Amino acid sequence: MTRNADGSEAPADEEPFLVAASLSGAADAEWARDAAEHVDAALLGGVALDPASRAAARDLVARGRSEFLPADPLAFVADQLDALADAPVRPGVNVRSATPDPIRAVAEVCADRGAVCEVNAHCRQPELRAVGCGESLLREPERLARYVAAAAGTGATTSVKVRAEVPGVDLVAVAERAAAAGADWLHVDAMDAEAVVADLASAVDAAPAGGEADDLADLTLVANNGVRGRETVAEYAGHGADAVSVGRPTEDPPVLARVADAVEEWRAGTLRRREDETGPEPEVRP
Template structure:
């Protein structure tokens, strides 16, 4: 899917092409965004900007924004992706087609927990509705691009391993798991799906990276310190050492 097996996780209002370029030699993938696509998601993002101390990407045309920032990474030594939010499936298809043009990954956001986004039908609301989430995955997959779904553990009423299996069956290539304080769930997800599992949350060094790999993750992603080259260097070394040792043992 990508090497080295370390990704940069999207940070709303921060993760653009310049962000990825600044540390491109340390990672195998970079998820830009998240970006709101349809009117409901964009209205929710505006509320977040207005009412909270948060940044959001709110360009005049989100699709042009995606195309421009992915084009800026066409020659980068990593695989780009774009994390997207939408209350309906059709905007995801359009965004996925743009990703396909750049050999990028479309990442469906079923992760955000802000009330504004959930009320709009995005984020964790989507995660709680597996039928609708699978429809998004199938819609995106029809464009021929690789599809990731960003999910979160500890969401009430969600059996994440079962959901991951359904996403795999719907055509998801990657399940990107924010493990919160339930790191062991990564093992259950890895057992439940043949999709490429990326584990996220608290990845800072050898110990935190290896923990997820031992649970069965295929890669790890770095969130808040994704602009810190020292952190990324430590994590990349740990990941490469772990897979090298695993190859020798096998």
């Protein structure tokens, strides 16, 4: 097994696990501690790192969105991760940048603390897309690969948060390029196309085994969107996901506990679908 920041055992990536997905302006160390009883990993942020992404984040705040805008983003990330050093959860941080160098710098902070560095290729706000952040990276897989390589080169576990149903984007091709660049996790917001997880899982399963550590065959698929309990966890498990994540339910303890129970059943091999949990998850705020 891998270990959490406090030294306790955490599920290895080959075991089903539960991730608390970043919520913009809300997912800090206190949020992660509150969720730690139920989740295996908690991704803080998203945090804008460079001048362009920070300017976009300020524009978002001006129109009412909650954002993290610390004076020193790297120091903020370090402080937040250090605050979780004794927490029974694996920490990480979702980050945005218009260039790869800040990704490398924050990934070094993560690597030093055994934390996950998640490259945000997910946000769809026009302000962020205009400066080359978030979803725009899905249409530029070579640039995304440079971001991933910058993070992975530090030794940090590297996740890429992506979104389904982006016109003109082939997520399997994106996954292949990200994995070749060193991505460990692909964190997939399935939107209303949950079967995209099955497409990705099929590609991972079909990839040659025994290659380099960064091959597609080693990619861990984390499924996000609409996870509410046994029914939705079982659906994503059936599609071939390795893990699931929750956003808004991290702020709804009964739902979070229900999802955690379902993931525990998944781990134990006793998970069965029930038609008693419905309702889509509102979009997370990465």
